[in-house]
Amino acid sequence: MKKVFIPQEENKTTNGQKKVMYAPNDDGEFETFKYGSSVEEYATSLAVEEYKILMEQSRRDIIAGISSPIEYFMYQNRMDLPTLSSIVNMFQFRVKRHLKGSVFEKMDDILLKKYADAFGISLEKLKGLEFND
């Protein structure tokens, strides 16, 4: 029976948890083996990192008056447009408008509350997001 490589590398993204995979043992019978993969670690870290980059871009756009705090919190909560739209139960084109700084200014509290709930934060926190450059 072919031997399968079982990686035993560090993976910081799992907080020390090992995962398991199936592989043949010495008798050719399958059983679970614990493994840790640096390949998985890199793929996960890159996805996590991407949200941080998007948040930073959003922060700059908010200061410049282009983006709204909704965009910032969307990325902070690791959401994309389709995910956020379905959580607040609105069409994507509508949510997309709400990501603009100019539109955000005119939104009422009832509407804003939907977003605050989606992010699990208070209305005050959503409205009060401020960055000092």
Add this chain to the structure above:
Amino acid sequence: MTNFEHKQFAHCESGVVSTLLSAYGIQLSEPMAFGITSSLSFVYLPFVKINGLPLIAYRELPKNIINKISKVLGIKMKTEKFKDPLLANSRLTQLVEGENKLVGLQTSVYYLPYMPEDMRFHFNAHNLLVYGKVGSKYQISDPVFEEVVECEESKLMRARFAKGAFAPKGFLYYPDDTTQNIDLSKAIKKAIIKNAKSMTTPFPFAGIKGMKRVANKIERLDTSDKKYVQLFLTHIVRMQEEIGTGGGGFRFLYAAFLKEAKEYNLNIDILEEASHLLLKSGDTLREFALLCVTGSKKYETLNLKNIAQKLRDAAAYEEKAYKILKKL
């Protein structure tokens, strides 16, 4: 319920079903739960985007195992959905406290507080088992964790009512009637042939054709857009890995299933050879993932032709396996 054994599995849904049925008297391994429901798959949908990247799946849709297991085993699985989170929560408490049941739940990974921060993404079809409640904390057997965990009920409610694709809607399940009256050998044979057919479908975005399509797509990536190439390649790896499996984890799981199927009076030579081919595919997919990651890390060494070729190699092993499995 304390009369069950927490075990760590490669994949959440097959793991949960294995533990759940075993606790209710039907010994069922994880590979068997996965294989007998024909859960192996490959789907590439470039027009469905997740964070701007195409949907790629390596197994059947979520809930495939839970939905099919009762039919293939001839048992009854009780399933419940809810509109009201409070009602869903009190029903769960009643089941685990009042009726001493082991209960399966569908949840969102993102809202589970015991999940490591870096693992928390909006994936709504994570399965786990609740076996008890102490105070306001549920006792949980999460199949991808080494040990049992706990979760505050308010937090679990949120995870059970996450919105978006595959929204769980409080979905819970447990076996109702486990008297089996079925010819397992027949059921396994049928499941294997069905899966071999679905993997060799003429539909261009699924099965072997889908794998080849992704290989072509990789080869045609525009390397001047470094960021997209990196995200695309690691996205393939993540879709492959983060659902609780390593490398071509689902291929290893299916190879284990084919091996186990040998005990059921079926053609041993076919099963042995196909299991070996799936194992090779799994190992090739692991190498493929490694190439995707090293190419992204050291971008100057990126060789898209080599990466695409690895995926084609894996597809070739699998094509051969399904061809012989259809003759089972």
